[in-house]
Amino acid sequence: MKLERLIGIVLRGGVIVSSACLAAGLLLSILIGDGGVAGILLNAGIIVLLATPLARVVVSTVQYVSDRDWRFATLTFVVLLELIASAVAALVFNRKI
Amino acid sequence: MPPVTASLALIIFAAGVIAGSLGALLGLGGGVFLVPFLNLVLSFPFSAAAAISLTTVIATSSTVSAGRAGKQLINMKLGMLLEVATAAGSFLGGVTAQFVSQSLLQRLFGIVAVIVAVIMLSRLRRRNVILDPAADPGVLGGRYHEAESGCTVTYRVKRLPLAIAASFVAGNVSSLLGIGGGIIKVPVLNAWCGVPLRAAAATSAFMIGVTATAGATIYYGHGQLQPALAAAACLGVQVGSWGGMKFGAAASSKWLKILMAAVLIIVSAMMFLRGGR
Numbered sequence: 001m002k003l004e005r006l007i008g009i010v011l012r013g014g015v016i017v018s019s020a021c022l023a024a025g026l027l028l029s030i031l032i033g034d035g036g037v038a039g040i041l042l043n044a045g046i047i048v049l050l051a052t053p054l055a056r057v058v059v060s061t062v063q064y065v066s067d068r069d070w071r072f073a074t075l076t077f078v079v080l081l082e083l084i085a086s087a088v089a090a091l092v093f094n095r096k097i
Numbered sequence: 098m099p100p101v102t103a104s105l106a107l108i109i110f111a112a113g114v115i116a117g118s119l120g121a122l123l124g125l126g127g128g129v130f131l132v133p134f135l136n137l138v139l140s141f142p143f144s145a146a147a148a149i150s151l152t153t154v155i156a157t158s159s160t161v162s163a164g165r166a167g168k169q170l171i172n173m174k175l176g177m178l179l180e181v182a183t184a185a186g187s188f189l190g191g192v193t194a195q196f197v198s199q200s201l202l203q204r205l206f207g208i209v210a211v212i213v214a215v216i217m218l219s220r221l222r223r224r225n226v227i228l229d230p231a232a233d234p235g236v237l238g239g240r241y242h243e244a245e246s247g248c249t250v251t252y253r254v255k256r257l258p259l260a261i262a263a264s265f266v267a268g269n270v271s272s273l274l275g276i277g278g279g280i281i282k283v284p285v286l287n288a289w290c291g292v293p294l295r296a297a298a299a300t301s302a303f304m305i306g307v308t309a310t311a312g313a314t315i316y317y318g319h320g321q322l323q324p325a326l327a328a329a330a331c332l333g334v335q336v337g338s339w340g341g342m343k344f345g346a347a348a349s350s351k352w353l354k355i356l357m358a359a360v361l362i363i364v365s366a367m368m369f370l371r372g373g374r
Contacts (some may be wrong), residue, residue: 008166011159022328029325030103042324049152050314052159053306076177082184086311089192090318
Protein backbone atom coordinates (compact mmCIF):
# COMPACT_ATOMS: atom_id res chain seq x y z
CA MET A 1 0.00 0.00 0.00
CA LYS A 2 1.41 3.32 -1.14
CA LEU A 3 0.40 5.47 1.86
CA GLU A 4 1.94 3.08 4.39
CA ARG A 5 5.27 3.12 2.59
CA LEU A 6 5.18 6.91 2.30
CA ILE A 7 4.48 7.23 6.04
CA GLY A 8 7.36 4.85 6.79
CA ILE A 9 9.74 7.05 4.79
CA VAL A 10 8.55 10.26 6.53
CA LEU A 11 8.91 8.73 10.01
CA ARG A 12 12.30 7.18 9.35
CA GLY A 13 13.64 10.40 7.80
CA GLY A 14 12.38 12.46 10.76
CA VAL A 15 13.95 10.11 13.30
CA ILE A 16 17.33 10.11 11.53
CA VAL A 17 17.51 13.90 11.11
CA SER A 18 16.29 14.70 14.65
CA SER A 19 18.51 12.09 16.33
CA ALA A 20 21.56 13.36 14.42
CA CYS A 21 20.81 16.99 15.41
CA LEU A 22 20.14 16.05 19.06
CA ALA A 23 23.29 13.89 19.34
CA ALA A 24 25.53 16.53 17.75
CA GLY A 25 23.94 19.33 19.79
CA LEU A 26 24.25 17.38 23.05
CA LEU A 27 27.94 16.56 22.43
CA LEU A 28 28.73 20.18 21.52
CA SER A 29 26.87 21.56 24.53
CA ILE A 30 28.82 19.25 26.85
CA LEU A 31 32.17 20.00 25.18
CA ILE A 32 31.93 23.75 24.61
CA GLY A 33 28.83 24.77 26.57
CA ASP A 34 25.23 25.60 25.79
CA GLY A 35 24.26 28.35 23.38
CA GLY A 36 25.54 29.10 19.90
CA VAL A 37 25.67 26.19 17.46
CA ALA A 38 24.86 23.65 20.19
CA GLY A 39 21.65 25.48 21.09
CA ILE A 40 20.60 25.78 17.46
CA LEU A 41 21.23 22.08 16.81
CA LEU A 42 19.35 21.00 19.96
CA ASN A 43 16.34 23.17 19.18
CA ALA A 44 16.40 22.06 15.53
CA GLY A 45 16.43 18.44 16.71
CA ILE A 46 13.42 19.04 18.99
CA ILE A 47 11.51 20.88 16.25
CA VAL A 48 12.16 18.11 13.70
CA LEU A 49 11.11 15.54 16.33
CA LEU A 50 7.83 17.43 16.93
CA ALA A 51 7.29 18.04 13.21
CA THR A 52 7.67 14.37 12.22
CA PRO A 53 4.19 13.18 13.36
CA LEU A 54 2.77 16.42 11.93
CA ALA A 55 4.40 15.70 8.55
CA ARG A 56 2.98 12.19 8.68
CA VAL A 57 -0.54 13.63 9.15
CA VAL A 58 -0.01 16.11 6.28
CA VAL A 59 1.15 13.31 3.95
CA SER A 60 -1.91 11.22 4.91
CA THR A 61 -4.32 14.11 4.28
CA VAL A 62 -2.79 14.80 0.86
CA GLN A 63 -2.91 11.13 -0.07
CA TYR A 64 -6.56 10.72 1.00
CA VAL A 65 -7.53 13.86 -0.93
CA SER A 66 -5.82 12.58 -4.07
CA ASP A 67 -7.58 9.22 -3.57
CA ARG A 68 -10.87 11.15 -3.17
CA ASP A 69 -11.46 9.35 0.14
CA TRP A 70 -13.24 12.35 1.63
CA ARG A 71 -14.12 10.69 4.92
CA PHE A 72 -10.51 10.04 5.85
CA ALA A 73 -9.29 13.24 4.24
CA THR A 74 -11.61 15.08 6.67
CA LEU A 75 -10.53 13.03 9.69
CA THR A 76 -6.81 13.54 9.08
CA PHE A 77 -7.44 17.24 8.38
CA VAL A 78 -9.15 17.57 11.78
CA VAL A 79 -6.10 15.96 13.43
CA LEU A 80 -3.93 18.46 11.57
CA LEU A 81 -6.07 21.33 12.91
CA GLU A 82 -5.71 19.95 16.45
CA LEU A 83 -1.92 19.88 16.11
CA ILE A 84 -1.99 23.45 14.75
CA ALA A 85 -4.16 24.44 17.75
CA SER A 86 -1.52 23.10 20.15
CA ALA A 87 1.20 25.01 18.25
CA VAL A 88 -0.93 28.17 18.60
CA ALA A 89 -1.38 27.45 22.33
CA ALA A 90 2.41 27.00 22.58
CA LEU A 91 2.94 30.44 21.04
CA VAL A 92 0.39 31.99 23.40
CA PHE A 93 2.13 30.49 26.46
CA ASN A 94 5.49 31.51 25.00
CA ARG A 95 4.49 35.18 25.07
CA LYS A 96 2.83 34.67 28.46
CA ILE A 97 -0.35 36.36 27.26
CA MET B 98 15.99 23.21 36.73
CA PRO B 99 19.61 22.21 37.37
CA PRO B 100 22.23 23.35 34.80
CA VAL B 101 23.12 20.88 32.07
CA THR B 102 26.37 19.13 32.90
CA ALA B 103 28.06 16.11 31.33
CA SER B 104 27.25 13.97 34.37
CA LEU B 105 23.58 15.01 34.45
CA ALA B 106 23.27 14.29 30.71
CA LEU B 107 24.89 10.89 31.29
CA ILE B 108 22.53 10.05 34.18
CA ILE B 109 19.51 10.98 32.06
CA PHE B 110 20.87 9.03 29.09
CA ALA B 111 21.26 5.96 31.32
CA ALA B 112 17.75 6.44 32.74
CA GLY B 113 16.49 6.62 29.15
CA VAL B 114 18.27 3.37 28.26
CA ILE B 115 16.69 1.59 31.25
CA ALA B 116 13.21 3.07 30.65
CA GLY B 117 13.41 2.29 26.93
CA SER B 118 14.47 -1.31 27.39
CA LEU B 119 11.87 -1.93 30.13
CA GLY B 120 9.28 -0.34 27.85
CA ALA B 121 10.21 -2.61 24.94
CA LEU B 122 10.27 -5.71 27.17
CA LEU B 123 6.90 -4.94 28.76
CA GLY B 124 5.24 -3.59 25.65
CA LEU B 125 4.57 -0.12 27.01
CA GLY B 126 6.34 3.19 26.64
CA GLY B 127 9.14 4.01 29.05
CA GLY B 128 7.44 7.21 30.25
CA VAL B 129 5.79 5.59 33.24
CA PHE B 130 9.30 4.91 34.60
CA LEU B 131 11.08 8.00 33.28
CA VAL B 132 8.68 10.61 34.73
CA PRO B 133 8.98 9.44 38.37
CA PHE B 134 12.76 9.10 38.03
CA LEU B 135 13.11 12.71 36.81
CA ASN B 136 10.54 14.09 39.26
CA LEU B 137 11.22 12.08 42.42
CA VAL B 138 14.91 11.15 42.14
CA LEU B 139 16.34 14.16 40.27
CA SER B 140 13.74 16.58 41.72
CA PHE B 141 12.82 18.14 38.37
CA PRO B 142 9.52 20.05 38.36
CA PHE B 143 6.74 17.66 37.30
CA SER B 144 6.06 19.62 34.10
CA ALA B 145 9.74 19.45 33.07
CA ALA B 146 9.76 15.69 33.68
CA ALA B 147 6.55 15.23 31.66
CA ALA B 148 7.91 17.37 28.81
CA ILE B 149 11.14 15.36 28.53
CA SER B 150 9.21 12.10 28.72
CA LEU B 151 6.81 13.16 25.95
CA THR B 152 9.71 13.79 23.55
CA THR B 153 10.92 10.22 24.18
CA VAL B 154 7.38 8.96 23.49
CA ILE B 155 7.44 10.71 20.09
CA ALA B 156 10.89 9.33 19.25
CA THR B 157 9.82 5.78 20.17
CA SER B 158 6.56 6.03 18.21
CA SER B 159 8.28 7.27 15.05
CA THR B 160 11.07 4.68 15.23
CA VAL B 161 8.82 1.69 15.93
CA SER B 162 6.16 2.70 13.39
CA ALA B 163 8.72 3.40 10.64
CA GLY B 164 9.92 -0.17 11.02
CA ARG B 165 6.39 -1.59 10.93
CA ALA B 166 4.89 0.53 8.13
CA GLY B 167 3.93 -1.56 5.12
CA LYS B 168 3.49 -4.78 7.12
CA GLN B 169 -0.24 -4.22 7.74
CA LEU B 170 0.10 -4.74 11.48
CA ILE B 171 -0.69 -1.06 12.09
CA ASN B 172 -4.37 -0.39 11.40
CA MET B 173 -3.83 3.05 9.90
CA LYS B 174 -7.50 3.86 9.26
CA LEU B 175 -8.52 2.99 12.81
CA GLY B 176 -5.46 4.85 14.10
CA MET B 177 -6.25 7.99 12.13
CA LEU B 178 -9.87 7.96 13.26
CA LEU B 179 -8.94 7.53 16.93
CA GLU B 180 -6.25 10.22 16.61
CA VAL B 181 -9.02 12.81 16.28
CA ALA B 182 -10.06 11.94 19.86
CA THR B 183 -6.61 11.36 21.30
CA ALA B 184 -5.14 14.62 19.90
CA ALA B 185 -8.12 16.57 21.28
CA GLY B 186 -7.60 14.96 24.70
CA SER B 187 -3.89 15.67 24.53
CA PHE B 188 -4.39 19.32 23.56
CA LEU B 189 -6.76 19.85 26.49
CA GLY B 190 -4.39 18.01 28.84
CA GLY B 191 -1.42 20.10 27.72
CA VAL B 192 -3.31 23.34 28.36
CA THR B 193 -4.73 22.08 31.69
CA ALA B 194 -1.24 21.06 32.86
CA GLN B 195 -0.19 24.73 32.71
CA PHE B 196 -2.80 25.68 35.31
CA VAL B 197 -2.91 22.85 37.85
CA SER B 198 -0.54 22.38 40.77
CA GLN B 199 2.37 19.97 40.82
CA SER B 200 0.94 18.13 43.82
CA LEU B 201 -2.33 17.43 41.97
CA LEU B 202 -0.38 16.03 39.00
CA GLN B 203 1.71 13.87 41.36
CA ARG B 204 -1.42 12.43 42.98
CA LEU B 205 -2.94 11.79 39.54
CA PHE B 206 0.26 10.04 38.49
CA GLY B 207 0.04 7.94 41.65
CA ILE B 208 -3.45 6.80 40.70
CA VAL B 209 -2.49 6.02 37.09
CA ALA B 210 0.64 4.12 38.22
CA VAL B 211 -1.53 1.78 40.32
CA ILE B 212 -3.92 1.26 37.40
CA VAL B 213 -0.99 0.48 35.11
CA ALA B 214 0.35 -2.03 37.66
CA VAL B 215 -3.04 -3.76 37.94
CA ILE B 216 -3.48 -3.91 34.15
CA MET B 217 0.04 -5.28 33.78
CA LEU B 218 -0.66 -8.08 36.25
CA SER B 219 -4.08 -9.03 34.90
CA ARG B 220 -3.60 -8.40 31.21
CA LEU B 221 -6.40 -9.99 29.23
CA ARG B 222 -5.21 -11.96 26.26
CA ARG B 223 -8.43 -12.44 24.36
CA ARG B 224 -7.72 -12.36 20.68
CA ASN B 225 -11.14 -11.85 19.03
CA VAL B 226 -9.94 -13.22 15.75
CA ILE B 227 -12.04 -14.23 12.78
CA LEU B 228 -10.04 -17.10 11.39
CA ASP B 229 -11.86 -17.20 8.06
CA PRO B 230 -9.56 -15.09 5.85
CA ALA B 231 -12.42 -14.48 3.41
CA ALA B 232 -14.44 -12.68 6.11
CA ASP B 233 -15.13 -9.00 5.54
CA PRO B 234 -13.15 -6.81 7.97
CA GLY B 235 -15.29 -3.75 7.13
CA VAL B 236 -13.95 -0.23 6.64
CA LEU B 237 -12.10 -0.09 9.96
CA GLY B 238 -11.13 -3.70 10.46
CA GLY B 239 -7.86 -5.20 9.41
CA ARG B 240 -6.09 -8.20 8.03
CA TYR B 241 -2.48 -9.14 8.61
CA HIS B 242 -0.22 -12.12 8.21
CA GLU B 243 1.02 -13.61 11.45
CA ALA B 244 4.50 -15.03 10.99
CA GLU B 245 4.62 -17.62 13.81
CA SER B 246 1.24 -19.27 13.20
CA GLY B 247 1.56 -18.77 9.44
CA CYS B 248 -2.08 -17.76 9.08
CA THR B 249 -3.85 -14.59 8.08
CA VAL B 250 -5.63 -12.85 10.94
CA THR B 251 -8.80 -10.94 10.11
CA TYR B 252 -10.78 -8.81 12.55
CA ARG B 253 -13.64 -6.32 12.69
CA VAL B 254 -13.72 -3.36 15.03
CA LYS B 255 -16.56 -3.47 17.56
CA ARG B 256 -17.85 -0.82 20.00
CA LEU B 257 -16.23 2.10 18.20
CA PRO B 258 -17.61 4.77 20.61
CA LEU B 259 -15.82 3.00 23.48
CA ALA B 260 -12.55 3.03 21.52
CA ILE B 261 -13.02 6.75 20.83
CA ALA B 262 -13.73 7.52 24.50
CA ALA B 263 -10.71 5.50 25.66
CA SER B 264 -8.52 7.33 23.14
CA PHE B 265 -9.69 10.71 24.41
CA VAL B 266 -8.91 9.77 28.03
CA ALA B 267 -5.55 8.28 27.00
CA GLY B 268 -4.61 11.46 25.15
CA ASN B 269 -5.60 13.61 28.11
CA VAL B 270 -3.66 11.54 30.64
CA SER B 271 -0.73 11.37 28.22
CA SER B 272 -0.03 15.06 28.05
CA LEU B 273 -0.92 15.77 31.68
CA LEU B 274 1.44 13.10 32.98
CA GLY B 275 4.03 12.68 30.23
CA ILE B 276 3.27 9.05 29.40
CA GLY B 277 2.31 7.51 26.05
CA GLY B 278 -1.17 6.34 27.03
CA GLY B 279 -0.92 2.97 25.27
CA ILE B 280 -1.54 1.26 28.60
CA ILE B 281 -5.10 2.61 28.49
CA LYS B 282 -5.86 2.13 24.78
CA VAL B 283 -4.32 -1.28 24.14
CA PRO B 284 -6.34 -3.25 26.74
CA VAL B 285 -9.59 -1.51 25.70
CA LEU B 286 -9.01 -2.14 21.97
CA ASN B 287 -8.02 -5.72 22.66
CA ALA B 288 -10.55 -6.76 25.29
CA TRP B 289 -13.67 -4.92 24.12
CA CYS B 290 -13.21 -3.67 20.56
CA GLY B 291 -12.16 -6.85 18.80
CA VAL B 292 -8.65 -5.82 17.82
CA PRO B 293 -6.00 -8.56 18.24
CA LEU B 294 -3.33 -7.69 20.80
CA ARG B 295 -0.45 -7.21 18.36
CA ALA B 296 -2.49 -5.02 16.02
CA ALA B 297 -3.81 -3.02 18.99
CA ALA B 298 -0.26 -2.45 20.31
CA ALA B 299 1.09 -1.49 16.86
CA THR B 300 -1.83 0.87 16.18
CA SER B 301 -1.49 2.47 19.62
CA ALA B 302 2.28 2.95 19.16
CA PHE B 303 1.54 4.57 15.80
CA MET B 304 -1.00 6.99 17.34
CA ILE B 305 0.99 8.09 20.38
CA GLY B 306 3.43 10.06 18.21
CA VAL B 307 0.62 12.45 17.29
CA THR B 308 -0.79 12.39 20.83
CA ALA B 309 2.52 13.26 22.47
CA THR B 310 3.28 15.94 19.87
CA ALA B 311 0.12 17.86 20.76
CA GLY B 312 1.20 17.90 24.43
CA ALA B 313 4.97 18.34 23.99
CA THR B 314 4.54 21.34 21.68
CA ILE B 315 2.72 23.20 24.48
CA TYR B 316 5.41 22.39 27.07
CA TYR B 317 8.12 23.41 24.59
CA GLY B 318 6.40 26.71 23.83
CA HIS B 319 6.04 27.42 27.54
CA GLY B 320 9.79 26.91 28.05
CA GLN B 321 9.33 23.80 30.22
CA LEU B 322 11.33 21.57 27.89
CA GLN B 323 15.11 21.67 28.37
CA PRO B 324 16.37 20.60 24.88
CA ALA B 325 19.75 19.19 26.00
CA LEU B 326 18.15 16.94 28.64
CA ALA B 327 15.42 15.89 26.22
CA ALA B 328 18.18 15.00 23.74
CA ALA B 329 19.94 12.82 26.33
CA ALA B 330 16.66 11.09 27.26
CA CYS B 331 15.56 10.54 23.62
CA LEU B 332 18.92 9.07 22.58
CA GLY B 333 18.92 6.84 25.68
CA VAL B 334 15.39 5.58 25.06
CA GLN B 335 16.21 4.86 21.41
CA VAL B 336 19.23 2.77 22.43
CA GLY B 337 17.27 1.06 25.22
CA SER B 338 14.24 0.13 23.15
CA TRP B 339 16.48 -1.17 20.36
CA GLY B 340 18.29 -3.34 22.90
CA GLY B 341 15.05 -4.42 24.56
CA MET B 342 13.53 -5.55 21.26
CA LYS B 343 16.72 -7.33 20.20
CA PHE B 344 17.34 -9.28 23.39
CA GLY B 345 13.89 -9.23 24.95
CA ALA B 346 12.45 -12.30 23.22
CA ALA B 347 14.70 -14.62 25.20
CA ALA B 348 13.76 -13.30 28.63
CA SER B 349 10.62 -14.46 30.41
CA SER B 350 8.52 -11.37 30.94
CA LYS B 351 6.32 -12.81 33.70
CA TRP B 352 8.65 -12.07 36.62
CA LEU B 353 9.69 -8.80 35.04
CA LYS B 354 6.03 -7.75 34.95
CA ILE B 355 5.53 -8.66 38.60
CA LEU B 356 8.71 -6.79 39.56
CA MET B 357 7.73 -3.71 37.59
CA ALA B 358 4.20 -3.74 38.99
CA ALA B 359 5.80 -3.69 42.46
CA VAL B 360 8.03 -0.78 41.37
CA LEU B 361 4.99 1.11 40.10
CA ILE B 362 3.12 0.61 43.38
CA ILE B 363 6.13 2.03 45.25
CA VAL B 364 6.28 4.92 42.75
CA SER B 365 2.59 5.54 43.35
CA ALA B 366 3.07 5.66 47.13
CA MET B 367 5.99 8.09 46.74
CA MET B 368 3.97 10.32 44.43
CA PHE B 369 1.19 10.44 47.02
CA LEU B 370 3.66 11.29 49.79
CA ARG B 371 5.16 14.13 47.75
CA GLY B 372 1.83 15.29 46.40
CA GLY B 373 0.30 15.33 49.88
CA ARG B 374 2.76 17.90 51.19
